[in-house]
Amino acid sequence: MFPLQKYNADYDLSARQGADTLAFMSLLEEKLLPVLVHTFWIDTKNYVEVTRKWYAEAMPFPLNFFLPGRMQRQYMERLQLLSGEHRPEDEEELEKELY
Structure with missing residues (x-):
């Protein structure tokens, strides 16, 4: 009838290999996601010089003024949820803790 279609890269993995893949993704x-969020959105110098500029250039006219700031606030909240209540207020301490 229909040929066997493989929809994802994990199709031929064994149960153990699938579990290893899920563990690695977790x-x-x-560990890596909080560092990336910090690097792109929280680190003030990088946000102003790189991230905001990239997003502002890619967005249409009225959105490029307020969406990057809104996205930064959302990522700040996300990082706070990921790091929990023990998040240091000092940016250098937060960076040391994440790295």
């Missing part, structure tokens, strides 16, 4: 989300 590790990346837990």
